[in-house]
Amino acid sequence: MPPKPHRVLLDRVSGYADEAAAYVRRRRVARRPFARLYYPEGRATDQAADTSAGAELFVAAGRLIEVAGKRPR
Amino acid sequence: MADDLTNVAVTDEAARGALAYLTELSPDLRGAAILDSGGVVLAASDSPERWREDAVALLAVADRAGEGPVEQLHVGTEQGEVFAVREESLALVAVTDRFALASLLFFDMRSVLRDLAGGGDGRGLDGGPGDAP
Numbered sequence: 001m002p003p004k005p006h007r008v009l010l011d012r013v014s015g016y017a018d019e020a021a022a023y024v025r026r027r028r029v030a031r032r033p034f035a036r037l038y039y040p041e042g043r044a045t046d047q048a049a050d051t052s053a054g055a056e057l058f059v060a061a062g063r064l065i066e067v068a069g070k071r072p073r
Numbered sequence: 074m075a076d077d078l079t080n081v082a083v084t085d086e087a088a089r090g091a092l093a094y095l096t097e098l099s100p101d102l103r104g105a106a107i108l109d110s111g112g113v114v115l116a117a118s119d120s121p122e123r124w125r126e127d128a129v130a131l132l133a134v135a136d137r138a139g140e141g142p143v144e145q146l147h148v149g150t151e152q153g154e155v156f157a158v159r160e161e162s163l164a165l166v167a168v169t170d171r172f173a174l175a176s177l178l179f180f181d182m183r184s185v186l187r188d189l190a191g192g193g194d195g196r197g198l199d200g201g202p203g204d205a206p
Contacts, residue, residue: 030172031151033148033149033150033151034147034148034149035146035147035148035149036146036147036148037135037138037139037143037146038143038144038145038146038147039139039140039141039143039144040142040144043140045139045140047138047139053134053137053138053139054138056134056137056138057131057134057135057138057146057148058148058150060127060130060131060134061131061148061150061155062150062152063127063130063131064124064127064128064131064155064166064168065103065150065152065153065155065168067104067120067123067124067127067168068103068104068105068118068153068168069103069104070103
């Protein structure tokens with residue numbers, strides 16, 4: 001028996017909503033700022049933005065980004 | 074900058090050539106600078122004085138943040154990304170667009186810096202894109 005027409009529509013709308021939610025979730029993760037330090041022995045540490053060291057790193061990096069400016073297109 | 078690094082003599086001309094080569098290799102690059110162990114800018118894409126101040130400050134903050142001198146660092150913000158690599162007494166700091174290919178850029182930066190520290194022009198064995206047959 002074919003599904004009722006409104007079911008098809010509802011399924012399609014909820015499919016789009018799921019896609020959009022996943023996109024927003026991925027975007028939120030990808031846009032989160034991060035600071036990663038690597039040491040000679042192969043160790044690496046993440047510096048959270050809410051620590052004083054992390055905040056200083058973001059400020060210093062922000063200044064450099066400002067110096068570099070936009071890439072010429 | 075780390076104090077335990079040996080000094081290597083790199084000419085400004087070689088550093089400028091290396092930076093130009095890195096710019097050719099990395100389409101996401103917005104700007105970069107090569108510094109020696111004393112924080113002197115050997116080459117910069119522009120405003121060497123500002124690059125010196127801010128790159129030295131970034132490396133100093135990074136060294137204080139963790140457990141001693143960092144070998145490389147990667148900071149990502151919404152406005153762009155910052156990469157830094159140290160090799161012998163040299164440091165290369167680069168700013169790219171967001172979502173640059175980090176491992177590729179680190180590889181290119183380290184290759185350029187290693188060759189420069191070894192007395193080369195930063196191009197290594199590769200003659201550069203323009204020299205392809």
